Each structure stands twice: as C-alpha cells, then as structure tokens.
Amino acid sequence: MTSLIVCHACDLVHRRGAIQADSRVRCTRCRAELYRTNSASIDTAIALAITASVLLLLSNLYPLVAFQLNGTTRVTTLFGAALGLYDQGYGLIGAIVLITTVFIPLFQIASLLYVLIALRDRRRAVRQNELFRTLSRLRPWALPEVFMLGALVAVVKLSALAQVIPGISLFCYAALMLTLAGLTSVTPTEQFWAWVEGSKT
Ligand SMILES: [Zn+2]
Known part of the structure; x- marks a missing residue:
C-alpha cells in the first residue's frame, strides 16, 4: 500500500x-x-514499559526525601509532598504535580503495554487507535524532567537549613525519567503505525 x-x-x-x-x-x-x-522492536518497547512501571511503583512506595533538623527526622513521599501542598492551600498545584508526575506517566505506560502486547501477538487491542492518539496528545503533559529539576533545586536549597537525605524514590524517579525518554524515542508515531500495518499481515 x-x-x-x-x-x-x-x-x-x-x-x-x-x-x-x-x-x-x-x-x-x-x-x-x-x-x-529505528530498528527498535516491539520487544524493546515492552521491556522499557515494564521497567518504567516498576520504577514508577517504587518511586511511589519509597520516601522521596528525609529531612533531619534538631534531632527530628521527617520523611516525605511523592504523594505526601502533593498532599502537603494541598494542606498549605496549594491544592491546585498539588493536583497538577500528581497528574503530571504520577497519573499521566501511569496512563502512558499502562496503555502502551496494553496496545503493544496485543500488537506483538498480531492482535488489535480494543480502542487501539483512540488510545494511541490520546497518548500522542498527552506526551507534552508528562513532565518527569520538570519535576526532577524542581525536586533537585528544592533539595539543594533546603540543605542549607536542614540535613536532606535523598530517598530511594528520588533515584527511582530519575531512572524513570530516563526510561520514559527511551520509551518515547522507540515508540514515535511513525513507528507505531508501522507496527500496526505490520500486524495486519
Ligand atoms: Zn518540507
């Protein structure tokens, strides 16, 4: 064709x-x-998506940072940080942080896995095309890099006031950022539709 x-x-x-x-x-x-x-296969994309889902899970389970001040230690998680924003009257910012750092990446990873696993078996997932169009539109709104930059700036600034210990979550999130960048680069729109055409044979 x-x-x-x-x-x-x-x-x-x-x-x-x-x-x-x-x-x-x-x-x-x-x-x-x-x-x-690129010669990246569906398998590479699926492997990256699985890696990203594990990293996203770990970055939500473990503490983001721990603060030590005057002998007391406070630990915060990614969710805890968003809730803290809400408690301080920045509910909208808290919601934006959660949506762009957790929910959009989660949706991206889950829907890519759902569509790609079906394509790998030469099947067509239900609502495949709509999902992929939504994914393409959402891509600019997944902002793990912006979050990482903000978190690093906050850690550096706060380290002047208290002892700040970066948590496992922060490292997982940094790895997630790189994995998502890799996933985006092996699933460009052109490549996706090439896989769809290939699956019809
Ligand atoms: Zn031209």
Missing part, C-alpha cells in the same frame, strides 16, 4: 518509499526531518 506523508514544515506531500531500518527521511524541498525509523 502506498501512503503519503506531508512535511510538517512546508506542507510538501511525499510518497513514502520502502522504510529502511535506522534511517532519517527528510523533506526533498526544505530538508526538515519527515520521520525517523
């Missing part, structure tokens, strides 16, 4: 050639990158 692809930069329509592994396809007029194919 011949499919067409439109350049996102200059709107020139191209006929898609045979896709080669590990190649970048550029617009013939403006040289913008149309798509990049």
Whole structure:
C-alpha cells in the first residue's frame, strides 16, 4: 500500500518509499526531518514499559526525601509532598504535580503495554487507535524532567537549613525519567503505525 506523508514544515506531500531500518527521511524541498525509523522492536518497547512501571511503583512506595533538623527526622513521599501542598492551600498545584508526575506517566505506560502486547501477538487491542492518539496528545503533559529539576533545586536549597537525605524514590524517579525518554524515542508515531500495518499481515 502506498501512503503519503506531508512535511510538517512546508506542507510538501511525499510518497513514502520502502522504510529502511535506522534511517532519517527528510523533506526533498526544505530538508526538515519527515520521520525517523529505528530498528527498535516491539520487544524493546515492552521491556522499557515494564521497567518504567516498576520504577514508577517504587518511586511511589519509597520516601522521596528525609529531612533531619534538631534531632527530628521527617520523611516525605511523592504523594505526601502533593498532599502537603494541598494542606498549605496549594491544592491546585498539588493536583497538577500528581497528574503530571504520577497519573499521566501511569496512563502512558499502562496503555502502551496494553496496545503493544496485543500488537506483538498480531492482535488489535480494543480502542487501539483512540488510545494511541490520546497518548500522542498527552506526551507534552508528562513532565518527569520538570519535576526532577524542581525536586533537585528544592533539595539543594533546603540543605542549607536542614540535613536532606535523598530517598530511594528520588533515584527511582530519575531512572524513570530516563526510561520514559527511551520509551518515547522507540515508540514515535511513525513507528507505531508501522507496527500496526505490520500486524495486519
Ligand atoms: Zn518540507
């Protein structure tokens, strides 16, 4: 089947050639990158998604940071930090933190696993296309990097006032951030639809 692809930069329509592994396809007029194919398999994506789900679970189970001040120790978790924001009257910010750091990554990982495991078995998951479109739209709203940066700045600032001990959760969250970046890079939109077409044979 011949499919067409439109350049996102200059709107020139191209006929898609045979896709080669590990190649970048550029617009013939403006040289913008149309798509990049990589040889990552569904198995790689599933393995990364499983790793990410374990890291997300661990980063919610273990303490984020521990503070020691005047002999007392206070430990906070990711959920605890969001609840703390709520208690201090920043309910909206607490909700945004939870949604962007926990719920959107959770939805991303779970729905990718659901769709990819079905594709691997050459099946088509119920609501596969809708799910993948939602995932593409949600991608800019998963903000683990922003959260990590904020958490690191807070840890450094607070270390002047109290002894701050980074918790297991913080390290798991850092690993999750890298795993999600890897997962996003092996499941670009083009690659996903290539898998869908491949599963029909
Ligand atoms: Zn172009």
